[in-house]
Amino acid sequence: MILNCFFFASSLAYPNSSRQLCDSCRGRAEVSRLIFAAASQKYEDIRYEIDEWPSHKAEMPLGQMPVLEFNGTKLPQSKSIARFLAKQFQLAGRDNFEQAKVDAVGDTIEDLLIKLTPVFYEQDESKKEELRKKYFDEELPKHLQNLDVLLKDFGNGGPFFVGNHLTWADLFFYDLFETILVMNENCLENYPRLK
Ligand SMILES: N[C@@H](CCC(=O)N[C@@H](CS)C(=O)NCC(=O)O)C(=O)O
Incomplete structure (x- = not known):
């Protein structure tokens, strides 16, 4: 293929x-x-x-x-x-309900990405810094809290978001946080499970 x-x-x-x-x-x-x-x-x-x-x-x-x-x-x-x-490629969850859980994690990650995009697109440097600070101080913690709840509820105490095996939700989180950690390397400090 x-x-x-x-x-x-x-x-x-x-x-x-x-x-x-x-x-x-x-x-x-x-x-x-x-x-x-x-x-x-x-x-x-x-x-x-x-x-x-x-x-x-x-x-x-x-x-x-x-x-x-x-x-x-x-x-x-x-x-x-x-x-x-x-x-x-069998990375979507092993049954219909697991797939729904993976989608819930993916949609929650998308929520935090949508709120981040204005920071990327702002051209004025001082406004950009203001938006960036507001995002990391006020917005991101709400989404990280949500992801932490899902990891706890769906991850069976393991390292993956859903069902003790790798799914695309883990890859989506990894991809996005490679970028987000460049912008603020301490943002996961209060979320040891996510970190
Ligand atoms: N919801 C779409 C958004 C796609 C999107 O906004 N793509 C941008 C690049 S990140 C684009 O193609 N912009 C060029 C244009 O609209 O001319 C997705 O997730 O794929």
């Missing part, structure tokens, strides 16, 4: 952080790349730079990326792509 992913490359730099991220933000396709890697599956990974994007936008069903091409059809929406791949 050959699958193509499309993805935006953009820069992410936090000069005050001691953590380093790769020189381009991995974006919304990264969780799918991690699923492919965890399942040892081959796929084609096509990435566009910002200046290449206008000539490809019309090729995408919703004019957005990422898009997965499977058997000649293009599937948009990063979480739908991730769920599809996870189901293909």
Whole structure:
């Protein structure tokens, strides 16, 4: 099976952080790349730079990326792509209810990502810092508290969010926190289970 992913490359730099991220933000396709890697599956990974994007936008069903091409059809929406791949490769939960628990974790992670995006897109440096501080002081703790509850309830005391085995929810959390920890390396200190 050959699958193509499309993805935006953009820069992410936090000069005050001691953590380093790769020189381009991995974006919304990264969780799918991690699923492919965890399942040892081959796929084609096509990435566009910002200046290449206008000539490809019309090729995408919703004019957005990422898009997965499977058997000649293009599937948009990063979480739908991730769920599809996870189901293909048995990383979505072992029964219907486990899948719902994995989805609940994935949706809770998405909640904290949605609130973070204004920080990424703010161009004014002082406003960006203000938003960043507010996010880490007020917003993120609520979401981490929610994730901690789900980890406790669904994870059977083990290291995975659901059912003592790896699912795409773990990969989604790992992917996002690689970025978030660059922005604030202490943000998981009060959540030892999540850390
Ligand atoms: N809900 C969508 C959001 C996709 C999205 O916003 N993609 C952005 C890049 S992160 C995009 O393609 N922007 C370019 C454009 O809209 O022209 C998903 O999760 O895939």
